[in-house]
Structures are given as C-alpha cells and as structure tokens.
Amino acid sequence: MLGKTDKNASWFVVAALGLFFIGGLLTTVAPPLLDKSWSKPFENHDPAKGPTGKLVAYTDQEMRGYRIYIREGCKYCHTQQTRTLLSDTKRSGWKGVDSPVSTPDEFVYDWRQTFGTKRTGPDLSRIGGKYNKQWHKAHFNNPRDLVPGSIMPPFPWIANNPQELDDLVAYLQTRGRAKDWRPDNDYEQ
Amino acid sequence: MATQQGSASAAALANQDIHQDTTVKWFLLGAVGYFAIVGIIALIIAAKFVWPQFLGTIPYFTYGRMRPLHVNGMLFGWLLAADMGLAYYFVPRLCGVKLWSEKLGVATSILWNIIIISAIFTLLGGYQKGFEYADLPTPVAVLVVIAWVMFGFNIFATILTRKYNQMYVSTWYLMGTILWTAFVYLTGNFATLLPGITGVNQANLNWMYTHNAVGLIFTPAGLAVAYYFIPRASNSPLYSHKLSMIGFWSLAFVYVWTGAHHMLHGPISQWLQTISIVFSVMLLIPVWAVVYNFIATMKGQWHQLGDNVSLKFLMSGTIFYLLTCFQGPMHSLRSVNAIVSKTDWIPGHAHMAVLGTFSFLAMAGVYYVIPRIFKTTLHSESLANWSFWLFLIGGLGMFTALWLGGFWQGWQWNNPSIPFIDTVVALQPVWMVRFLSGIIIFLGIVLFMFNIVSTAISGGRNASEATARS
Numbered sequence: 309m310l311g312k313t314d315k316n317a318s319w320f321v322v323a324a325l326g327l328f329f330i331g332g333l334l335t336t337v338a339p340p341l342l343d344k345s346w347s348k349p350f351e352n353h354d355p356a357k358g359p360t361g362k363l364v365a366y367t368d369q370e371m372r373g374y375r376i377y378i379r380e381g382c383k384y385c386h387t388q389q390t391r392t393l394l395s396d397t398k399r400s401g402w403k404g405v406d407s408p409v410s411t412p413d414e415f416v417y418d419w420r421q422t423f424g425t426k427r428t429g430p431d432l433s434r435i436g437g438k439y440n441k442q443w444h445k446a447h448f449n450n451p452r453d454l455v456p457g458s459i460m461p462p463f464p465w466i467a468n469n470p471q472e473l474d475d476l477v478a479y480l481q482t483r484g485r486a487k488d489w490r491p492d493n494d495y496e497q
Numbered sequence: 498m499a500t501q502q503g504s505a506s507a508a509a510l511a512n513q514d515i516h517q518d519t520t521v522k523w524f525l526l527g528a529v530g531y532f533a534i535v536g537i538i539a540l541i542i543a544a545k546f547v548w549p550q551f552l553g554t555i556p557y558f559t560y561g562r563m564r565p566l567h568v569n570g571m572l573f574g575w576l577l578a579a580d581m582g583l584a585y586y587f588v589p590r591l592c593g594v595k596l597w598s599e600k601l602g603v604a605t606s607i608l609w610n611i612i613i614i615s616a617i618f619t620l621l622g623g624y625q626k627g628f629e630y631a632d633l634p635t636p637v638a639v640l641v642v643i644a645w646v647m648f649g650f651n652i653f654a655t656i657l658t659r660k661y662n663q664m665y666v667s668t669w670y671l672m673g674t675i676l677w678t679a680f681v682y683l684t685g686n687f688a689t690l691l692p693g694i695t696g697v698n699q700a701n702l703n704w705m706y707t708h709n710a711v712g713l714i715f716t717p718a719g720l721a722v723a724y725y726f727i728p729r730a731s732n733s734p735l736y737s738h739k740l741s742m743i744g745f746w747s748l749a750f751v752y753v754w755t756g757a758h759h760m761l762h763g764p765i766s767q768w769l770q771t772i773s774i775v776f777s778v779m780l781l782i783p784v785w786a787v788v789y790n791f792i793a794t795m796k797g798q799w800h801q802l803g804d805n806v807s808l809k810f811l812m813s814g815t816i817f818y819l820l821t822c823f824q825g826p827m828h829s830l831r832s833v834n835a836i837v838s839k840t841d842w843i844p845g846h847a848h849m850a851v852l853g854t855f856s857f858l859a860m861a862g863v864y865y866v867i868p869r870i871f872k873t874t875l876h877s878e879s880l881a882n883w884s885f886w887l888f889l890i891g892g893l894g895m896f897t898a899l900w901l902g903g904f905w906q907g908w909q910w911n912n913p914s915i916p917f918i919d920t921v922v923a924l925q926p927v928w929m930v931r932f933l934s935g936i937i938i939f940l941g942i943v944l945f946m947f948n949i950v951s952t953a954i955s956g957g958r959n960a961s962e963a964t965a966r967s
C-alpha cells in the first residue's frame with residue numbers, strides 16, 4: 309500500500325493523515341474520556357484516603373491575578389507540579405511537613421495550564437499560604453533584597469500597583485490550597 | 498571543486514527560464530533578517546540569567562515576555578520561514594514545473610512578515626496566549642493558519658501539475674509537514690481554547706502541539722531540506738530509496754504518541770506516561786534510518802567537506818540530529834528523567850535540535866540557494882567558512898555547558914537538604930558560558946547575514962547591468 313504513495317499524491321495524503329490520526333486521537337481525545345480525574349474537581353473528606361479538602365472555582369480577583377501570571381510569563385521560570393519524586397514533596401513542603409503530590413483533579417478550573425517545563429525558580433504548586441502579602445510585595449519589588457543570589461526579575465510595576473499586587477497575591481495564595489496539607493493550618497494571608 | 502561548481506551552475510542556467518524564484522528570495526531574505534534580530538533577543542535573555550537587573554524595570558523587556566518572543570521569533574520568523582523559502586525552491590525543481598503561483602507566494606511572504614512583526618509587539622506588550630510555543634495571541638494565530646493554507650495550496654498545486662510522476666523523498670516530507678502542521682497547529686492554538694478544556698486536559702493538548710511542533714513540523718521540514726541538499730551539494734545520488742521510506746513512514750506513525758513524556762512523574766495518568774516512553778524509544782527507528790541514509794550517501798565523498806560550506810553544515814546537522822534523538826529517548830526513561838527534567842539540560846537538548854540540527858540544515862540550504870537564484874557566486878567562501886566554525890564552536894560550548902550544568906543541577910535538586918537558592922548560585926558559571934557562547938553564535942549569525950545580503954545585492958546589481966546592456 310505504501311508503495312503507491314510514491315507516485316500518487318492522494319494515496320500519500322490518506323496514508324500520512326491516517327497514521328497520524330491513530331496516535332493523535334488515541335493520545336488526545338481518548339485519555340480524558342478514560343481518566344475522569346482530569347475533569348472532576350478534587351474533593352475528599354476522609355483523612356484515611358489522604359489529604360482532605362475541596363477545590364473551589366476562582367474568584368474574579370484571583371482570575372485577574374491569574375492573567376497577570378500569564379502576562380508576565382512567570383511560568384517560563386516556575387513549574388506548578390509536585391511530582392511523584394521524594395525530593396519534590398520535600399522541596400514543596402514547608403516547616404518540616406512534606407507536601408502531597410499534585411493530582412489532575414487539583415487543576416480542573418485552570419484556564420491556562422501552568423505546569424511549566426523549567427525550574428529556573430522553585431516550584432509554586434504549594435506556594436499558597438507560604439508567605440504573606442508584605443513578603444510578596446518586597447520580593448516583587450526586588451527579589452535580591454530578600455534572597456541574595458536570586459535571578460528572578462524585579463516587577464516594580466506590580467509591587468507598586470496596589471490593585472495588581474492584591475490580584476496576583478490572591479492568585480498565588482490559591483496554589484495548592486485545595487488539599488489541606490498543613491496540619492497546623494498555619495497558612496499566611 | 499571548481500568543475501563541480503561549474504556544472505552545478507550550468508544546470509542552474511538550464512533551469513533559468515522556467516523558475517522565477519521571487520517567492521524564494523522574499524522568504525529567505527526575511528528569514529535571515531529575523532535570525533539576526535531575534536539573535537539579539539537571545540543574547541538579552543541569556544544575559545538576564547547572569548545580570549537579572551539588566552533591562553529589568555521596563556515591563557516590555559522583562560524575561561517572561563522576551564523568552565516567548567525569542568522562542569516564537571526563532572521558530573517561526575527564522576526557521577520555519579527559511580524552510581518554507583527552501584521548499585518554494587526545491588519543490589518546483591523536483592516536479593519539473595514552475596511554482597504554481599509566484600503572486601500567491603509573495604503574498605504569503607508579506608503575510609508572514611505581518612505575523613512576525615505583530616508577534617514582536619503583542620508578545621512584548623504582554624498579550625501572550627499562555628501556551629508554550631503557541632504564545633501568539635489568537636488573531637495572530639489565525640493569520641498563521643491563513644498563511645499556512647496559502648503555502649500548502651501553492652505547494653500542493655505545484656505537485657499536482659508535476660512532470661515527473663515519481664515523487665522524491667523531499668516532496669513526501671514536505672507534504673507531510675504541510676498536512677501534519679495544519680492539525681498540530683490547530684490543536685495547540687485552538688483546541689486548547691475550547692470551552693471545558695482546562696488543566697491536565699489542556700496541558701495534554703498543549704504538549705501534543707509543542708512536541709510535534711518539533712517532531713512533525715521542524716523535523717520533516719528540515720529533513721526535506723537535507724534529503725534535497727545532501728545529494729545536490731555532494732553531487733552523489735541518495736544511498737537508498739527503501740530506507741528513506743522506512744524512515745518516513747515510521748516517523749509518521751510514531752511521533753505523535755510521545756507528547757506526555759513532557760510530564761513524566763507529573764499529574765497525568767501513569768499509563769499515558771508509559772505509552773509516551775515506549776514510543777519515545779521507538780523514535781530511534783526513523784532517526785537511525787535517516788541518519789544511516791545520509792551518511793551512506795556521503796561514502797567516498799567526505800573529502801568534499803573541506804571546501805564545501807553547505808556540506809559542512811549538512812553533515813554536522815546530521816550528527817547533531819543523531820545525538821539529539823539519542824538524548825530524547827534516553828531522558829524519556831523515568832530514571833534519567835527524574836534527574837534532568839525541568840533543569841537546564843532541557844534547553845541544552847532543545848537548542849541542539851532547533852539550532853544544531855534544523856538551523857544548520859536550513860543554513861546549508863540558504864548558502865546553496867542564494868547564489869543560484871541571484872545568478873552569481875557567494876560573496877565570500879571564506880566568510881562562510883568562518884560562520885560555520887563560529888556556529889559549531891558556539892553551539893558546542895552552549896550545549897555542553899547546559900548538559901553538564903543541567904545534570905549537576907538535577908543532582909542537587911534530588912538532595913532536598915540543599916536550599917534551592919544554592920542551586921541557582923551554583924549554576925552562575927554555566928549561564929556565563931552560555932552567554933559567551935551565545936555571543937560567538939551571534940557573530941556567526943551576523944557573518945551569515947552579511948554574506949547572504951551581499952550576495953543578493955551583487956546579484957541584483959549584475960541583473961540590472963544585464964538589463965541595461967540589452
């Protein structure tokens with residue numbers, strides 16, 4: 309059959325698209341139908357089954373912050389996924405508590421996926437509640453004031469714009485909060 | 498060498514009447530220009546790793562906006578435009594007919610320039626859509642689709658009017674590129690935006706696109722170029738038609754399955770990760786088939802490398818292709834992935850693919866085509882040779898620094914007792930080497946552009962003198 313594609317362009321088109329669509333459909337359309345956790349928001353009230361909590365939709369303010377996160381390309385330096393690696397759960401953890409791994413049902417309301425591919429800065433999947441607004445303000449204004457040696461860019465136009473700062477911090481404080489993973493509930497505002 | 502050049506230009510003369518090549522000129526000169534402009538952006542973002550305050554307080558020049566501009570500018574402004582320009586050159590020649598419409602071709606090129614210029618302004622303005630490699634805002638992405646249809650129509654119409662019944666490998670690869678790109682691009686830019694497509698589902702579609710942008714757009718477009726120019730530049734026939742078929746059809750089947758290998762260990766179904774790993778390893782088949790074919794074609798011809806710049810680029814591109822596509826399957830394995838994923842290893846790998854492999858192949862084509870379509874000789878062979886060595890040395894410096902640095906970085910991350918910021922500070926020398934290598938590569942780009950533009954100008958001058966005489 310493939311021999312014919314050499315001389316006949318129509319045969320070629322059929323074969324090239326046919327082979328492509330087998331893998332294409334099976335890896336894009338089929339998985340969300342097979343794995344319901346991709347579309348069912350996280351909810352668990354039974355501590356025996358792991359961390360409890362419930363994923364809630366974004367507020368308007370959090371959405372505005374989300375847009376700023378995309379606009380400034382934060383995701384080109386930060387991932388948002390605690391992978392199934394021990395070191396990830398330790399590094400996303402805080403005050404001696406390991407973070408739970410990220411699961412698909414925590415991201416169901418995500419309007420733009422922010423999993424990211426590059427960790428020039430640390431993972432942000434559990435940043436919600438780690439620092440308060442004052443810290444973020446100072447950090448956005450000039451990261452090196454708080455963390456010498458940091459190569460995160462300064463964002464003075466966000467730090468000095470109260471509306472944008474509130475919005476972005478509100479978004480950041482949602483990250484990882486669907487799961488109540490810190491036993492002392494000591495999340496910063 | 499001299500005789501070979503002579504016979505090649507004799508052949509070019511014989512073709513002179515039927516091929517106008519206006520579209521080729523527009524596309525290639527535009528691509529070379531964007532290569533240099535976006536090269537400056539590349540240096541700026543590389544500098545920001547070493548001097549994070551550099552241009553830091555101006556929103557338009559912040560890293561998170563310039564990086565997508567670098568990526569999209571290089572991929573679409575330079576690389577894809579160069580591959581398209583070369584396709585407008587070799588498809589009519591392989592078919593033995595004129596390009597179906599030069600007017601449509603020039604219009605496509607104008608639209609392409611509009612796209613790239615809008616990309617510069619919208620990305621710096623912060624209007625990025627938010628998907629890697631699909632950062633262009635939707636209206637600009639719509640223009641890309643229109644331009645692609647115009648390109649595809651022109652090429653397919655040329656192929657349908659062909660004089661030679663049998664189609665050469667480059668023609669298949671190019672037809673594959675046109676068809677697959679259409680669907681891959683729609684998936685990444687539009688399917689991701691459909692209502693209800695969020696989170697992991699959206700990421701999976703995004704990865705189907707991003708991975709196949711390299712695998713089913715730049716790979717077949719680049720291989721089409723290599724399959725055409727390796728036999729041309731070395732004046733020797735392709736080693737095996739059968740092998741090229743194996744390479745092509747296995748690529749068509751295997752590549753699209755691998756998208757999820759970008760989220761190994763991440764929040765995506767385990768079985769999907771396993772499928773992507775299995776198919777990633779299977780990618781060795783198309784790669785080795787292609788590389789063996791190229792190397793075997795060169796058998797007995799290696800002495801030509803010395804004074805043939807195009808061949809130098811083609812052969813080092815082939816070697817980089819072999820290495821990239823050895824790395825790829827290896828770091829898809831869970832154990833290796835746990836170390837290198839998300840580190841600087843990944844840009845090291847990505848640049849060996851898009852710079853070391855596909856840009857090298859495209860540059861070989863541009864160096865070969867420009868003197869022929871402007872009916873003159875290359876402005877300077879020795880400058881071209883210099884550009885090759887600058888690209889090779891700068892490229893190797895950048896790749897090795899990023900691999901070693903990335904591996905070391907991943908090693909440190911896997912030891913959670915090392916604070917994250919220490920792993921940032923530890924990478925400073927690596928980023929410095931990347932910046933310095935970037936300067937060397939940029940000098941290569943400048944020499945390349947200067948040579949190409951000078952050749953075009955002298956060709957244009959010859960042509961106007963000829964018309965003045967007649």
Ligand code: HEM
Nearest residue numbers: 426539540542543568571576843844847851852935938939
């Ligand atoms: C002057 C030479 C170059 C320099 C200094 C340079 C620098 C960079 C830097 C700093 C990044 C960001 C890496 C990170 O996130 O850590 C990057 C990413 C990228 N560059 Fe370049 N670049 C150069 C040439 C090119 C060329 C010629 C191409 C394509 C034809 C290219 C395509 C890309 C792509 C596709 C990415 C994204 C990689 C990924 O997805 O991980 N670059 N480059």
